[in-house]
Amino acid sequence: MPVTLKQLADRVGVHPSTISRVANNDPGLRISPATRSRIEALLRETEYRPNGIARGLKLQQTLALAVVIPDVTNPLFAALFRGVEDGASPRGYNVVLCNTDGSPDRQRSHLASLTARRVDGVILASTFLRDPSVRWLRQQRIPHVLVNRFSDDGLDPFVGSDDVMGAKVATQHLYALGHRRIAHLAGQPTVSTGVLRRRGYLAALAEAGVKADPKLVVESGYVEDGGARGTERLLSMRDRPTAIFAVNDMAAVGAHSVARRLGLRIPDDLAVVGYNNIPLAGRLIPGLTTVHVPAHEFGIMATRLLLEQIESGQRPARQVVFQPQLVVRGSTVVGADVELAPAALMQE
Amino acid sequence: MPVTLKQLADRVGVHPSTISRVANNDPGLRISPATRSRIEALLRETEYRPNGIARGLKLQQTLALAVVIPDVTNPLFAALFRGVEDGASPRGYNVVLCNTDGSPDRQRSHLASLTARRVDGVILASTFLRDPSVRWLRQQRIPHVLVNRFSDDGLDPFVGSDDVMGAKVATQHLYALGHRRIAHLAGQPTVSTGVLRRRGYLAALAEAGVKADPKLVVESGYVEDGGARGTERLLSMRDRPTAIFAVNDMAAVGAHSVARRLGLRIPDDLAVVGYNNIPLAGRLIPGLTTVHVPAHEFGIMATRLLLEQIESGQRPARQVVFQPQLVVRGSTVVGADVELAPAALMQE
DNA sequence: CTGAAAGCGCTTACAG
DNA sequence: CTGAAAGCGCTTACAG
Numbered sequence: 001m002p003v004t005l006k007q008l009a010d011r012v013g014v015h016p017s018t019i020s021r022v023a024n025n026d027p028g029l030r031i032s033p034a035t036r037s038r039i040e041a042l043l044r045e046t047e048y049r050p051n052g053i054a055r056g057l058k059l060q061q062t063l064a065l066a067v068v069i070p071d072v073t074n075p076l077f078a079a080l081f082r083g084v085e086d087g088a089s090p091r092g093y094n095v096v097l098c099n100t101d102g103s104p105d106r107q108r109s110h111l112a113s114l115t116a117r118r119v120d121g122v123i124l125a126s127t128f129l130r131d132p133s134v135r136w137l138r139q140q141r142i143p144h145v146l147v148n149r150f151s152d153d154g155l156d157p158f159v160g161s162d163d164v165m166g167a168k169v170a171t172q173h174l175y176a177l178g179h180r181r182i183a184h185l186a187g188q189p190t191v192s193t194g195v196l197r198r199r200g201y202l203a204a205l206a207e208a209g210v211k212a213d214p215k216l217v218v219e220s221g222y223v224e225d226g227g228a229r230g231t232e233r234l235l236s237m238r239d240r241p242t243a244i245f246a247v248n249d250m251a252a253v254g255a256h257s258v259a260r261r262l263g264l265r266i267p268d269d270l271a272v273v274g275y276n277n278i279p280l281a282g283r284l285i286p287g288l289t290t291v292h293v294p295a296h297e298f299g300i301m302a303t304r305l306l307l308e309q310i311e312s313g314q315r316p317a318r319q320v321v322f323q324p325q326l327v328v329r330g331s332t333v334v335g336a337d338v339e340l341a342p343a344a345l346m347q348e
Numbered sequence: 349m350p351v352t353l354k355q356l357a358d359r360v361g362v363h364p365s366t367i368s369r370v371a372n373n374d375p376g377l378r379i380s381p382a383t384r385s386r387i388e389a390l391l392r393e394t395e396y397r398p399n400g401i402a403r404g405l406k407l408q409q410t411l412a413l414a415v416v417i418p419d420v421t422n423p424l425f426a427a428l429f430r431g432v433e434d435g436a437s438p439r440g441y442n443v444v445l446c447n448t449d450g451s452p453d454r455q456r457s458h459l460a461s462l463t464a465r466r467v468d469g470v471i472l473a474s475t476f477l478r479d480p481s482v483r484w485l486r487q488q489r490i491p492h493v494l495v496n497r498f499s500d501d502g503l504d505p506f507v508g509s510d511d512v513m514g515a516k517v518a519t520q521h522l523y524a525l526g527h528r529r530i531a532h533l534a535g536q537p538t539v540s541t542g543v544l545r546r547r548g549y550l551a552a553l554a555e556a557g558v559k560a561d562p563k564l565v566v567e568s569g570y571v572e573d574g575g576a577r578g579t580e581r582l583l584s585m586r587d588r589p590t591a592i593f594a595v596n597d598m599a600a601v602g603a604h605s606v607a608r609r610l611g612l613r614i615p616d617d618l619a620v621v622g623y624n625n626i627p628l629a630g631r632l633i634p635g636l637t638t639v640h641v642p643a644h645e646f647g648i649m650a651t652r653l654l655l656e657q658i659e660s661g662q663r664p665a666r667q668v669v670f671q672p673q674l675v676v677r678g679s680t681v682v683g684a685d686v687e688l689a690p691a692a693l694m695q696e
Numbered sequence: 697c698t699g700a701a702a703g704c705g706c707t708t709a710c711a712g
Numbered sequence: 713c714t715g716a717a718a719g720c721g722c723t724t725a726c727a728g
Contacts, residue, residue, distance in 0.1 A: 002463070004720095004721060005722065015699050016721090017698090017699070017723075017724080020722070021723090024723080028697095029698090031697095050722065050723095051464070052466060053410060053721075054405055054704090054721030055721080055722055055723080056401045056704090057401045057402055057405050057706090057722075059704085059722085059723075060704070062401060064465070066442075072420060072430065073423060073426040073427055073430060075421060078421040078426050079421055081420055081445065082421060085445070085446070089446075092461070094444045094461060095445060095446075096412070096442045096444050096445075097429065097433070097444075097445040098433070098443075110437075112397065113440070113442060114442065115350070116397040116399070118399060118400060280631065283632075352705060353707095363714080363716070364705090365706095365708080365716080365717095368706070368707060369707090374707095374708090376713095377714090379714085399704090399705050399706065401704085401705075403705080404706090405706075405719095405720045405721065406720050407720085408720070697728105700727085700728095702724095702725090706720090707718105708717105708718095710715105710716095710718095711714105711715095711717090712713105712714095712715085712716095
């Protein structure tokens with residue numbers, strides 16, 4: 001058992017409150033220099049650290065934050081977590097991590113347990129549209145920030161990127177390359193990124209004067225397998241698409257591998273664009289053109305918004321929206337994968 | 349502010365302890381059925397959950413565990429974390445995640461902060477040999493389990509795999525394929541996996557009667573860049589190796605991409621074996637032969653050992669060592685990447 | 697100026 | 713049988 005204030009007080013022969021004041025550097029404390037230095041020596045010797053539990057109970061703050069995500073084995077969320085920890089750790093906060101696997105039930109039960117634990121705030125990246133759990137957080141006045149996805153537009157502090165714009169840029173890129181039959185592997189209509197990226201895709205087509213073909217939009221979800229199945233369906237059409245814009249990189253990876261298996265050349269027979277720019281995107285051959293999402297920065301910024309709320313006691317529903325950036329690689333433009341060209345090394 | 353026991357007691361007109369007993373289903377509680385049901389209704393209506401902080405202070409347990417790893421963006425550790433959460437969550441524990449980036453200093457400061465927070469136990473996957481932080485955990489009698497790496501052989505509860513054996517199997521695989529100049533991208537001599545895998549590599553050579561060439565062992569560390577640089581050095585030798593066994597997959601990925609850049613064919617000109625079997629290993633072209641490390645199972649098992657300690661109050665220094673398994677892919681054997689063969693799909 | 701007391705929100709051994 | 717009290721380990725407003 002770690003040493004307590006009372007034990008130290010007994011050893012020095014003063015009141016526990018005096019030890020506490022010395023440990024906390026209370027500026028208003030008048031005390032004889034001799035006693036002070038005796039106490040300080042003992043503090044060092046015993047490596048005294050106040051019991052965070054007791055401190056939390058008294059001060060009504062735990063110095064703990066929570067991050068709730070679908071799955072940390074998805075590199076997007078791993079990077080997000082790192083951003084949060086990098087923002088929170090220097091301020092003395094620890095971070096509890098919870099994975100929901102996309103289940104609203106698991107999300108709800110995690111939030112219940114985090115609330116019982118009295119974490120000081122929650123960063124939530126697993127929300128869906130009109131999410132009861134988020135409404136509950138609002139109603140309970142629990143400091144929170146939504147990341148990447150939102151629940152009810154504008155009602156919560158939010159950090160994300162402009163998904164409509166990202167999807168438009170991606171689709172316009174394909175259009176500019178000459179593609180006219182551009183398919184979309186879509187996300188769920190229950191998730192903001194799914195809805196907005198689909199909207200951006202349709203907007204780009206409309207602006208370009210291309211009539212959207214509903215059969216070219218297939219719901220794949222956010223996983224490789226869904227992307228693969230959706231792509232098989234698209235490629236079996238009589239009038240198959242020449243390009244695919246996928247709601248995220250994993251779905252695009254599914255498209256990528258199906259195309260390869262079928263012996264289609266990328267990008268000549270099929271161009272593919274993803275979303276997120278996970279590390280894997282740069283490793284595929286050819287590399288995957290994608291929309292960059294700054295996950296680590298999301299984490300840093302979300303933490304900043306959260307700590308602002310916690311420290312001010314206010315909930316200014318600030319929205320921080322990053323502008324998306326297209327990363328062009330070999331899955332849309334031949335030769336774009338310069339990093340991989342043998343020439344680069346041969347010059348040595 | 350969430351509702352407290354006292355507020356509920358005032359509303360019902362009983363003592364707070366009675367509410368507490370009803371909430372905790374105290375079997376020894378005698379109470380009129382009418383009062384009980386009034387209390388139960390109120391509990392439901394207010395969604396009362398005891399303040400975990402106050403509860404923790406009283407009961408001397410926080411229902412919080414901590415996982416300390418080098419970096420969660422490394423898929424090995426992400427999978428490990430999921431294993432821990434999957435083991436801990438059903439038992440009512442939350443899990444704090446801390447990344448050290450391999451810095452002993454950050455590890456130490458994380459442990460200090462976790463201790464102040466009174467987490468019930470720590471799972472540590474970032475330890476190095478003769479780690480002062482681990483000795484401190486032992487001395488403070490803080491329940492802990494080391495994973496994947498150990499500090500002082502046999503002194504702490506440990507979950508890992510047989511690294512000597514894994515390295516031997518990997519090296520023997522290369523030998524059996526006819527390779528005689530087999531290089532090793534080695535880990536640090538301060539980390540158990542580095543030492544043991546190097547030992548296994550040397551043992552396999554010795555048993556096969558191959559004289560080890562010290563110049564064929566290059567310290568790469570555990571990252572891609574180190575693997576790439578080490579490989580460049582190995583390949584620039586006059587008597588270059590025909591095969592490389594890397595201490596982990598990321599180093600092997602570095603070898604893989606250098607070989608490709610130099611126009612070497614894998615496995616014909618250079619065979620490569622990694623360690624860990626991260627998801628990326630199966631995605632490279634050709635696929636990376638590697639030693640499978642069951643990271644998710646590590647997490648589950650480590651949690652089990654940790655909870656055993658916490659619940660029993662003992663520290664039985666149990667060691668759970670998994671037998672490693674070689675996963676053969678195209679980076680050592682032509683045609684091993686069956687999953688990628690077009691034939692698979694063509695039959696549909 | 698500084699020590700003693702109250703109180704954060706619980707749980708449970710104990711007294712009435 | 714059941715209510716009241718003690719106590720987990722802190723911090724800080726308050727009384728002496």
